[in-house]
Amino acid sequence: MTNPADKAFPVSWDQFHRDARALAWRLSAAGPFEGIVCITRGGLVPAAIVARELELRLIETVCIASYHDYQKQGQLQVIKDIAPAVRNLGNGKGAGVLVVDDLTDTGKTARVVREMLPEAHFATVYAKPAGRPLVDTFVTEVSQDTWIYFPWDMGLSFQPPIRNGEPV
Numbered sequence: 001m002t003n004p005a006d007k008a009f010p011v012s013w014d015q016f017h018r019d020a021r022a023l024a025w026r027l028s029a030a031g032p033f034e035g036i037v038c039i040t041r042g043g044l045v046p047a048a049i050v051a052r053e054l055e056l057r058l059i060e061t062v063c064i065a066s067y068h069d070y071q072k073q074g075q076l077q078v079i080k081d082i083a084p085a086v087r088n089l090g091n092g093k094g095a096g097v098l099v100v101d102d103l104t105d106t107g108k109t110a111r112v113v114r115e116m117l118p119e120a121h122f123a124t125v126y127a128k129p130a131g132r133p134l135v136d137t138f139v140t141e142v143s144q145d146t147w148i149y150f151p152w153d154m155g156l157s158f159q160p161p162i163r164n165g166e167p168v
């Protein structure tokens with residue numbers, strides 16, 4: 001995101017589980033896959049759900065940080081690469097490998113991982129228009145000016161009655 005998002009899309013644990021399961025349904029028709037490469041940290045949760053549904057037990061991480069402050073994209077850092085044993089699966093270009101992330105926004109993270117595994121199948125739960133062309137399978141698209149609030153980033157808090165509060 002370059003400008004702060006002005007719409008909010010909050011996702012509960014229940015909703016995220018349902019959406020990640022819907023992703024697994026779609027992926028079950030796109031496989032078979034030998035294993036998952038999960039883009040940490042956001043990809044860890046959907047990867048766990050997809051791995052359970054598709055009965056995949058080979059799970060590798062690629063550790064990437066790109067948003068260092070709230071809603072602010074900074075320099076993309078690859079903190080940990082894909083292990084050679086997983087990078088060399090199939091034809092060495094990612095054929096038969098499933099890459100999972102929570103979302104694609106500008107597409108920058110997805111582009112970097114695609115360079116590592118050009119033939120892998122790339123899946124995210126959510127997609128924004130700029131990142132959408134970089135993913136093979138996703139579940140829900142939201143507009144570019146929407147910020148997705150994941151359940152692991154939120155907590156329960158008091159809500160003022162609508163009549164007294166600021167409009168949401």
Ligand SMILES: O=P(O)(O)OC[C@H]1O[C@H](OP(=O)(O)OP(=O)(O)O)[C@H](O)[C@@H]1O
Nearest residue numbers: 040041042065066067105106107108109
């Ligand atoms: O399409 P992009 O503009 O690259 O944005 C999408 C990426 O941004 C977030 O990761 P982040 O860098 O915040 O790290 P995290 O997964 O550890 O929260 C998200 O989990 C995606 O990996």
Ligand code: HPA
Nearest residue numbers: 067105146147148149150
């Ligand atoms: O909309 C988003 N929500 C949470 N994390 C993100 N990282 C990039 N875009 C987003």
Ligand SMILES: [Mg+2]
Nearest residue numbers: 040041042043
């Ligand atoms: Mg991430």
